[in-house]
Amino acid sequence: MTEQPTPTPPQAAPAQPPAGQSGSPMIGILLKVASVSVFVTMSTLIKASGEGMPAGQIVFFRSAFAIVPILVFLTVRGQLDTAWRTASPLSHFRRGLVGVTAMGLGFYGIMRLPLPDAIAIGYAMPLLTVVFAAVFLGETVRIFRWSAVAVGLGGVLIISWPRLSLFGDGFGSSEALGVMAVLASATLGATAMILVRKLILTEKTPTIVLYFSLTATVLSLATLPFGWIMPDWQTLGLMAMAGFCGGLGQILLTQSYRHADVSTIAPFEYTSIVLGILIGYFIFGDVPTWTMLTGTAIVVGAGIFVILREHALGLERKAQRKLVTPQG
Numbered sequence: 001m002t003e004q005p006t007p008t009p010p011q012a013a014p015a016q017p018p019a020g021q022s023g024s025p026m027i028g029i030l031l032k033v034a035s036v037s038v039f040v041t042m043s044t045l046i047k048a049s050g051e052g053m054p055a056g057q058i059v060f061f062r063s064a065f066a067i068v069p070i071l072v073f074l075t076v077r078g079q080l081d082t083a084w085r086t087a088s089p090l091s092h093f094r095r096g097l098v099g100v101t102a103m104g105l106g107f108y109g110i111m112r113l114p115l116p117d118a119i120a121i122g123y124a125m126p127l128l129t130v131v132f133a134a135v136f137l138g139e140t141v142r143i144f145r146w147s148a149v150a151v152g153l154g155g156v157l158i159i160s161w162p163r164l165s166l167f168g169d170g171f172g173s174s175e176a177l178g179v180m181a182v183l184a185s186a187t188l189g190a191t192a193m194i195l196v197r198k199l200i201l202t203e204k205t206p207t208i209v210l211y212f213s214l215t216a217t218v219l220s221l222a223t224l225p226f227g228w229i230m231p232d233w234q235t236l237g238l239m240a241m242a243g244f245c246g247g248l249g250q251i252l253l254t255q256s257y258r259h260a261d262v263s264t265i266a267p268f269e270y271t272s273i274v275l276g277i278l279i280g281y282f283i284f285g286d287v288p289t290w291t292m293l294t295g296t297a298i299v300v301g302a303g304i305f306v307i308l309r310e311h312a313l314g315l316e317r318k319a320q321r322k323l324v325t326p327q328g
Contacts, residue, residue: 065243
């Protein structure tokens, strides 16, 4: 039996089938890199301004201000009216609940870890998505991808272990809690990918994006009684910029898949670690450790192997379809 691809991430789900792609792969790559840069900028703004702010409040700012560019974009494209229509409101709520929890844990981790470490540990999410696709969706995953997943998760362990070591401050230290939060975020993020895989069978991408932003805003607002603080104007401005970056990054990412195949642009997701290392060093004074660099190289290598493997499987399936297509 032929292997099947892992689910497409929610932000990576094309609004139209591949046949509707336009433009050139280079434009898709540039849009992908731009989206990665904007998302890293978002994380930087949150890390710089979110000190002492509860994760739920950070999620609220991230989600609420992200709605603005999304609504503008959908209005310009004439998709706003149809974006509100959904056949699965409960499915959107489930996906939103899982996604907003993952987001909150991720922001909690970012505030307690060097930025590049948080980014690198977060790379566990696509690897875990392969596992969950096999377990919950029944997708066939053979030895090549299982091996890549195992190696990649080993890389995550290399990055994480120095901060979890009992020979240091132990599991109760701030950085250890940050590691566990990012790992939990990656696990829930992979779960969200599975939920989105089911959603895209009946829902359009604009609908998924819009309802997630709305659901995340409402759910995070429910954390208001749990320690929210009154930010000063500078912090509020930085958080608003972070939220706007989140929405803009989503738009750029969605558009990138209109110009190139997933397998072409997905590897450029890993440019985020380069940006994270540079920003971490020059802005936050974080010097990358050898364990972080070694583990990151392993995780990135495993992730790219999975992407290339899925690309090869896609070509194989396309060739098989051509063989069985009747000739007129």
